[in-house]
Structure formats: C-alpha cells, structure tokens
Amino acid sequence: MKKVAFIGTGGTISSIGKGPLDTVNYTANGVMLQAGGILDRFPEVQQVAEVFAVPYRNVPSPKIGWREWQELVLLCDRVVAETPGLAGIVIGHGTASLEETAYALSLTLKVPVPVVVVGSQRPASALSTDAGLNLVNAVRVAASAEARGLGALVLLNDEIQAAREVTKTSTGRMQTFRSPDFGVLGHADGDALAWYRRPIRRLAPDTEFDIRGLNALPRVDIAYSHADADGTAVRAFAAAGARGIVAAGFAPGFVTPGDAEALAEARAGGVVVVQSTRSGSGRVFPTTKLAEAGFIPADNLNPQKARILLALALTVTGDPREIERIFATY
Incomplete structure (x- = not known):
C-alpha cells in the first residue's frame, strides 16, 4: 500500500472528552492525543494506506500562526526527504483556524506530494465522532495521484475542498466547511474519490514565496x-x-x-x-x-x-x- 505521513497538531480531532456525550465542553478535560495515539484510536486508517505518525506537538488552533506554518513547511520537507516513495501527507488540525493554515501552506509548501489538512467537529471520544472517517478519507486523498498539483487540500464531511476557497461557516454543524461561489473539488465516497474540478490559481509548490528562512512575516x-x-x-x-x-x-x-x-x-x-x-x-x-x-x-x-x-x-x-x-x- 501507499505510504502516507500523519502530522498531528491537536484540535478537536485529537481531543478526548469526559464521555461519549461530551461534544461541547471536551476541551475542559485537557486531554489531546498525539499523532500516534490518533492512529491507534482509529486503526481502520491502515486499511487504506500505510500510515505512520510524525512527531510534532499539540497546539490549540487559535494559537497557530505563522511560526507553526513555517515549522510545518520545514517538517514536510524533512518527511519527504526521509521517506522514499512517500505518497502524501495529512495534517490534523483544529477547525477554528484550519482554513488559514491550509491557505498558508497552499502558498508556501515546497514538496511535490499532496498535503491534506483534516479536522473534526466532534472529539475523538464522542458518540458518532467524525474524526475517524475524516482521517481515513484524508489519507485516501493524500495517497491519490489526482490530488497532486492542487496545493493544500481540506477534507471534512466527505468533501474535498481547495484551501484558497474553503471557510468555516458554522460553529458546530458537520457541514461547516464550505467553498462559496465554487463548491467542492470532489467527494470522498465509500467506493471512490469522485473529482469534479481543479483550482486554476497558482499553487504550491510553484510559488514565489519561501518562508523557510524567515524570522517573521511582515505585520x-x-x-x-x-x-x-x-x-x-x-x-x-x-x-x-x-x-x-x-x-x-x-x-x-x-x-x-x-x-x-x-x-x-x-x-x-x-x-x-x-x-x-x-x-x-x-x-x-x-x-x-x-x-x-x-x-x-x-x-x-x-x-x-x-x-x-x-x-x-x-x-x-x-x-x-x-x-x-x-x-x-x-
């Protein structure tokens, strides 16, 4: 099977609440799984690819900004360099600022493999959590040849979205991520990835921006x-x-x-x-x-x-x- 790297940065997809009905106040429990723990919780992901965890750190997504974007760009560089035959990379992320990280990566990544940013609306411990299936589908997209050249992608609720266009539109609903005006790129259906369009604006890795050696972004x-x-x-x-x-x-x-x-x-x-x-x-x-x-x-x-x-x-x-x-x- 194809190799896919999984980088966890925290967020709801990594969170463990006080019980299966804790879908709102779970952050008060203070428990977030590292990348390896998320893969262990959802072993089904290994049925669609050979997925391995890449150590990073858990950061609440409102705290994620340009420094983390730089670290993720450099980490993706390293993972590709150290993993022959790597098909793609998945990055777990909190949904609060997920669209901003995805767009920043879509402008600054320098790796040739697909990078898919994934989150969830319900914690990993919740009844009917979306974390597991979102992760499985993100891995499927990252391993897909059709995902190459599309910049960073976003996957939640079975929908493949372009980082430039997608935005969070609801605090709690499962269909929160939407791309106004243009809609999804495709769907991660049970039988196949169904693609319908491609973004045409310039995308990573072919961009003029390189943040790998910067000390800061301009304010x-x-x-x-x-x-x-x-x-x-x-x-x-x-x-x-x-x-x-x-x-x-x-x-x-x-x-x-x-x-x-x-x-x-x-x-x-x-x-x-x-x-x-x-x-x-x-x-x-x-x-x-x-x-x-x-x-x-x-x-x-x-x-x-x-x-x-x-x-x-x-x-x-x-x-x-x-x-x-x-x-x-x-």
Whole structure:
C-alpha cells in the first residue's frame, strides 16, 4: 500500500472528552492525543494506506500562526526527504483556524506530494465522532495521484475542498466547511474519490514565496468596518507598525467615511491597503474609487486569507502594482 505521513497538531480531532456525550465542553478535560495515539484510536486508517505518525506537538488552533506554518513547511520537507516513495501527507488540525493554515501552506509548501489538512467537529471520544472517517478519507486523498498539483487540500464531511476557497461557516454543524461561489473539488465516497474540478490559481509548490528562512512575516492587520466605525482601529494598527492593512468592508467593497480617512492616512504613510469584504462571497471590483485611493482589491479572498497573501506578498515586494499582480495570480 501507499505510504502516507500523519502530522498531528491537536484540535478537536485529537481531543478526548469526559464521555461519549461530551461534544461541547471536551476541551475542559485537557486531554489531546498525539499523532500516534490518533492512529491507534482509529486503526481502520491502515486499511487504506500505510500510515505512520510524525512527531510534532499539540497546539490549540487559535494559537497557530505563522511560526507553526513555517515549522510545518520545514517538517514536510524533512518527511519527504526521509521517506522514499512517500505518497502524501495529512495534517490534523483544529477547525477554528484550519482554513488559514491550509491557505498558508497552499502558498508556501515546497514538496511535490499532496498535503491534506483534516479536522473534526466532534472529539475523538464522542458518540458518532467524525474524526475517524475524516482521517481515513484524508489519507485516501493524500495517497491519490489526482490530488497532486492542487496545493493544500481540506477534507471534512466527505468533501474535498481547495484551501484558497474553503471557510468555516458554522460553529458546530458537520457541514461547516464550505467553498462559496465554487463548491467542492470532489467527494470522498465509500467506493471512490469522485473529482469534479481543479483550482486554476497558482499553487504550491510553484510559488514565489519561501518562508523557510524567515524570522517573521511582515505585520498585517484586519480592520473590520461597521456602522459608525471611525478609523480608530486602523490608526492603532498603523501605530503598531503594520506594513499592510486588510479592510474588511461592506460588500461589494466599501468602508465608512471614518475608516476611509484613516486608511488614506495609512496609505500615505506607506502602509499597503487591501480592500476585502465581510460578506464571505464575491469579488471586490477594481473600481476607479479604489484605484484613486491606492487600495488593492482582494478579488474574492475573505479578509483572513487576504491577510495571509498580503503578508507573503510583502516578503517579496513593496510595490503596490506587484502586490496587485500577486492578488490576481494566487
């Protein structure tokens, strides 16, 4: 059978509650399995591939950020180098920030094998947990030749999603991960992996971003615009040293007058401003108003993903025209 590596970072998929009906307060139990423990709990995974655990550490997903992304990129490099014939890699992750880690990896990984990020909505100990089947299906996708060249993928609820587009849409429902506008890439059905489309934007490993030797990513913040927003948050971010600000504006890409004034001040001070929306779907159009303000449209990226792409863009250029090209490319 094909070899697949499993890296565990914690999250609900690794959590053990106080009993089979503990599906909400399980984190209070303070027990999270390491990668090997998860594989032992769901031995069925060995029926679809030869899966082995790769030691990492358990990190609650709200604590995961660029440092962990860098470590995972380097760890994937090492696992591929040390495992001849490796078919793919699965990374277990908490669902809170799973979409951000997946997108960051989809822009920065340098390995040729598929990498699938997987989580669960119910802890491993729960009655009718989704952890085991999600893990089995993630391994099936990672071992699949069709998954190559698609960047990092996300697998939950039998659905194969592109990292760029998928987002968490519900706190507790099993169908929480959705790709607005475009939908799934395919399904992990019981009899086969059924593929229906491929992303066409530029993806890892063929990207211009390399975070393996960086000490930090440039600071980029998100300013969420709302009724009566007066620019205080924008000015605070600029004062804190932000090199970029993503404006999460009203659809299809507007902010309040107070935020607009503060963003213009930040732009005049050299901060790169990207206009996204809080709507969760649809493009920000490259209007005359945005161009005159010097703001870069985020295309259809949600604010949290626009923040990641802007931070990575700032590692290679400070030219707004080049950054606009990057947003049109990735």
